[in-house]
Each structure stands twice: as C-alpha cells, then as structure tokens.
Amino acid sequence: MILLSDLATPIVMGILLGGLYAVIALGLSLVFGVVKEINIAHGDLVILGSYFGYVAMTRFGIDPILSLVIGIPILFGIGFVIQKYLLNRAFRISTDATLIIAFGISIILESTYQFIWTPMSRGLTTPYALDSLSAGPIHVPLVYLLDFIAALVVMLFLREFLKRTYLGRAIMAAAQDRKAAHLMGINTDQVYAFTLGISAAFAAIAGVFLGLTFPFTPVSGMAFLIIALGVIVLGGLGSIVGTFVGAIVFGVVQTVSGHFFGVAAQMLAAYTMVLVVLAVIPRGIFGSR
C-alpha cells in the first residue's frame, strides 16, 4: 500500500509527461504516415518553437503560450517551404535522399541557433512555471498538466481536421495511395507541403510547452527527436492513437524507473524498453500490416 501511494506521483507525472512527448511526436508521426518520410529536423523545429517563445517572452513580454498565435503561422510557413522546395524533390530521388536532406536541415538549424542564441541553456520561466498542484498524495507541477491538455487538444484537432475538412481528407487520401489520389485530381506535392506545414505548426506548440517544462539548448532538438522516434516506433509508425499511447507508456516507464533507479537511469530504462519492445513486436503496439 505504501508502495502504491509512493508510486502514484511518478505514474501521474509519467502520464502527463507522456502528453508532452505526444505533442512532440504527433507532428513527426503525421509526416511519416502521410509522406512516408522521417523528418529528422523535426526536433530542431520544436526547439525553434521554444526559442520563438523565449524571444516573445524576454523581448516583448508576451506570455509564451499566447505568442503561439504568431508562432504557429511562422512555423507552418517554414515547414511548408522545406517540404515544397527541398523534400519534395528529394522524395522523387529516393527515401535515403529525404533522410539525408532532412539531416542536413537539422545541422543547419542547430548551428544557426547556436550562432544567434549562444549554446547557453534557456528556459521559459513564466510566473506560473513553478506552481504545482496536489490531490491527496499526488503532487504534480502545473506545467505538466498543461502539457497533457495541449496533447489532448492537438490530438483532437488533428483527428477532426483529418476527418472533416477537404484538406484533411486530401491528406488522408494521399497517405493511403499517392497515385490514386493524384488521379482523383489531388495535387499530392501541395498536400505534402501542407502536411509538413501542419507538422511544423505542431512543433511550434510542442516547443513552447517543452520550454515551459524543461530547459533547452540549441542541440536539445536531437535528444527530443530521439525520444519522439522511440515513442512513435513504440506506438506503431503513422498511427495517431498509437503515438499517444506510445508517448504515455514511454513517459510512465521513464518516471517510474526514475523512482526506482534514480533520475540518471530513467532514460536508459525507457530506451531499453523501446528496443526490447521492437525486438518482440517490430511494428510497434498499434502498427499496421
């Protein structure tokens, strides 16, 4: 019983942290599901979102969450341009080409951040960043709850968007069968560009919540990309629900093992879990085919 009440906080923290991972991973998962490419630069786009929030907060005194009103369209534009002018070309060459180009973009972004914002660690320290909530034996920081709410909002938005709008249905069509969609008069190149744009817009949201939760540096993108990749292969590539479940499993394993083996071992435990799960079910929990 004591063990259980001891564990309650780490488990709840893990679920909420999983929310943050889900926001980071959803954009990546969407692009994989539709365009069938891994956008290695996704983590760096997330960090761009964090820096955007940072600039909005320190320069203009705007709350980082409010600054998303401008941040989302900007990142959407960047994502759109990357896909339209770089990745769409590469896509016709080979899958390796898209992977390598995305990798190149990631290097460019990372070193640009270092150039502009120096390698120093930053954080979005808002007045409410240190508040915490408690219910019985459970204590969680407020920002973790915000992360989870953001994940739910993003996931529901994505679901409704894909179901109800013309663009969403076009995206689904292109995801299912590129050629057939093309024959039905869908401009698949344009659809792909929109998809990466939406994914980058999610990255803007993820970036702000990441900055609220953890400190970040210009090279944090790679670490969070690897977490997000672990999450989506765990859940099954390209499945939205799978990504969400994978993120929560990852978060819970991380915090619970942190509770038992100490903070230093928590990521190790989570990654080992991913590799073991992949060895047993190579296509993840919700993987198709």
Next chain:
Amino acid sequence: MKAVIAQLRGRLTVLIVVTIVLALLPIMGVPRVLFLYLFLFFIYLTMANMWNLLAGYSGLIFLGPAAFIGLAGYTMTILTWLDIPYYVGIIVGAIVAALFAVLISIPVFRMKGIYFAIGTLVVPEVLRYVFTLWKPVGGPLDGLGRGYPVHGVIDVSRIEVYWLGLVVAIGSIFLMRYILRSKLGMGLAAIRDNDSTAASSGINVFNLKLYSFVIAAFVIGLAGAIFYIYQGAIEPNSAFSVRWLVTIMLATVIGGEGTEEGPIVGTIIVVLLYFLLARYAQISLIIQGVILVGIMSLAPQGIVGSIQKSRPYHYLRQLATKH
C-alpha cells in the same frame, strides 16, 4: 580484358605510391597541423568506406556508427587502465564492437528500411546513458563527468598512431575492393537490385547483410579506437555523439554513395572543409549542412557518381578500353 587489368594495375600503382608518400611524410618533418588533418582523413576515410558498404551496397541506412566508435574507444581505454598494451586494446575494442553488432542485429534487423534507420539512431543514445552511469574505472577518477584519459599513451609517439591510421585507411580501401569482388559483394549487389529475386536464387539475404554489418562494425571499431589513442581521452557525450554520423555521412554522400571512389573524394573534401573552416566553428557546421542539402538535391549520386554518369567519362572509358 587485358586493358581492364592494366587499368586496375595503373590504379593500384597510384595507390601504392600515394601510400608510400603518406607513410614517409611524418619522417620528412611536415608541420604538425597537416599531420593532424591527414590523420583525421585516414580515420574518417575508414569509417566512410564502411558506411558506404552498409548504406551504398547493403541497403542498410545505419545511423548509429557512433555506437561502434564509442564502444571500441571505451574498451581500449578501460584495457589500458588494466595495463594491457594499447594495440591489444584496439583489436579487443574492434572485437567488442563486432560482437555488439551481432547483439543489436537481433532487434534491429527485424526492422526494414526506414524503421532500421530510426532503430539504429537510438542505439548510440542508449550507450551514451550506459557510459554516463557506469564507472568502469574506479579510484581517483570517479565523478569527472565519466571521462577518462587513455592510460599510458603519452609515451606513444604521434607518428606511430599516424601510421596505424594510415594502415586502417589503406586496409579499408583494399577490403572494399575485395568484398565487392567476392561472393559477398555479388550477393549484396543482387540484393540491392532486387531482394526477392536474390532470395529466390538461393541468396541468404539476412546472413549477407549481417556479415557486412559485422565487418563494418569491426573496422569502424578499429578506426574509433585508434582515434581515441590520438585523442588521449574519452568522454561519453562526444564518443556517442551524432557528430560522427554527420561527418561520415557527409563524406560518403558528397563523394557518391554506392561508388568505390566516392568516400575517398568525399573525405578529402570534408577534411579540407574542416581545415579551411577551423577558425569559424559555428559557420563551419552551417556550411556543411548547406553542402549536404545542396549535393543531395542537385546531384544525389555525389561527385563520383555524377562523373561516372556524365558523357565525357563514358567517352574516355571507351577510349581507354579500345587499346
């Protein structure tokens, strides 16, 4: 046929002459800086050759070479602390890397294509955490960010390490030549062209890929361990860093993935870039990124690949084979 042999022999002579010149350079009293860059060239060339074997010939987009480099480097370092000579450490390090390749092939080879790429990107990250937590060498070095100096290599002359680098680099070139003309290489070519046809002609697709994976792990491990003798210290964040992948991938892609000469040309360019941009570390990486993106979108076959496809090259080749 004779002409082809003559052509090959011609190339071989060039290679031997270049090797001898490179081997004699340190005795002739070349500036230290040049020395360092040549050494880096050898190490990166070895790794790029092996990455080319995986990505260019075996269809394995392997994103975790840092795993083999770091493991071999750490094994060698730990062994030097047990008073085992460093050259034994290099070999043992490479063996450990190869064994690790066999071990991770169990989960990783079940994933295909892009899944494989992602799976292998996670591997060095796991190892980085392992070596941050684990303190293989106890005593007074505890708690120094898990970084260790390589024990007792201060007396090892730089020239010796330089020669070691040269040996693996030339060795890796010959190894590639040998592999590609062997049954393994033929099998890999068949798999690359069409894996189901290859499988139905009796080629064991899984085994061949595993062989090239393990060979690559061993050789990358060798180069990694030699690098850390030169470096004199090892630390988890840099040993398992993505930077390794950036350099190796850049060298292979610029030169031309899936061509034998590609990594050589690519590594020359990459090391030259490092040399020219050494003073502008930040911009250096931006430029490398731009080059990677540019080459891949404009000439995806890389420099050597594009030359081989061009008209003048075909014309020259026809001229060469007519005699």
